[in-house]
Amino acid sequence: MKETQAYIERIKRVNRGHQRLELAVDQSLSAMLAGQAMLVRRIDKDYDSEQWDPYLRELWFPVEIQARNIVIVERPARAQFLPGQLLSIIGPVGKPFRFRHNLRNILLIAYHTTPAALLLMLPPLLAKQVGVTLVLMGSARQYETGHLSEEVEVIQADDDLTWPDMVMTLGWADQVFVVVGPGDEWGYYREILRLMRERQADMPTNYAFAVAQREMPCGVGACHACALNLRGAPKLPCVDGAAFDLTDLPLN
């Protein structure tokens, strides 16, 4: 965990709703793994904030990491950025996702949010020839996937959150990672868990994970504003996350 400076090297529009920013970052950030994120603030050359809106740092998940300490993030197209823009970054925030050793197939679900928090895992998993399926639900169906690797199977769920061959997709997956939008977070996770339980009699631990992308004011476990009331003790997504076993969430 460090506070470092970065700058936006290039900006590329990848679809109607999103742009990708290439950030020239400190070396410590180029070692980030899937599941880890950065807390970002725009600054001027004197470290002062250019503005206080947004007031808090934003949570940015990298979607790709390239050589020469380049980290790529995906941001909404409506947000305005300029090449050369300086950023202050606190990171890496959180722990990497833990994948099974014998992982063959993985299911990724994005519900009412973009799948950006899940995308950094794609290059290493595809390189290991892991089968990847991405299911887009709710407003996530508006997310255009043309820029993703053709090796990723993309499924648009129906309005009732189901899709053809759903039983087979779930049975086939060795692990599932779910990311949901803000608002009724627990409600969204509850729906996903219900869908999975209806189709799978046994729901083992370390199988399905909720990926928390809550507002993190501090990012170091100090403010406790992101704390999750999990079974047992509360957990902090900024320190213990971003992924938590879906069955540990207090969804009842």
Added chain:
Amino acid sequence: MAIEIARPSKTSLIVSTPVMPAAGTVGFGDRYRALIHFDKLGAIVTNPATIEPWRPAAGTRVISLDAGVLIHTGLPNPGLAKVISQNRRAWERLPIPVILHLVGTSLDQTKRAVELIDDVDEIAAVELGLRDDIHEADAVDLVAEAARLEKPLLARLPFYESYQLALPIADAGADALVLTAPPRGTARDRHTGRLVSGRLYGPLMKPLILRLVGRLRRQLPDDLPIIASGGIHSPQDARDYIEAGAIAVQVDTATWAQPKMLERIARDLGGWIATRQRDALPDEWNPDMSHTEAIQRRAADAGSRRDTKEKQG
């Protein structure tokens, strides 16, 4: 430099620079050790602790506002005994005094807390947080109970009740007043559409609390130190509070946005106070002026004095 930030009573609370993070900002121990050099600060105020464990609040915790934020965490903590046992070693390692923030709940719980805290050498002082809407008599009782501590007692007043409570709290045994807890507010969560109540943070808090500090400074006994807290985002903000009569300042959410700003404020304020006392050049400590500029300015001043002397000679 040594600044006594609490009324000398049982023990004293001396800091080397009058800047510290506010309660709830940097955690219970040294969570920020990778981002902040604690030795540059005057003290650390811990997250709020209660006798019984408190769990995180349900629902929305953070609502972004225009140039600010509303936060409602529910003050999660594992209970005072665990807070002490889990953080004692970290406190021991810290190079600055630790001020434990104790949530003022009931008289009985305060009594139990006093017994626990008095045995902990690593805690230099206690900041008692008084809840909003507290009755004056209850507040006085809580402070009087906490004042039995063998350590300095700082009382953090609720924003809306500060004028009413300040004098009775001082008389009840507080060694310093912290002005103030962040004001409470209500805002709509745009994701859920629900109204959420919580504490307000941001630059706009400073003018509100600065006025309060200035007015209370004139009303309170001269020997009662005031520690100002609220809306500090720059060295100038901190200086304004000192000018208004505060002896020290606490920095809150600016620390999350710009961790290094806390150190920068500490460096600036420490230097400003030291030089002000010795009638030295205050601009030398201004972070916006480089050392070179300060040296050049002094050299230019010396040159002009020499010229004047030569002309006079």
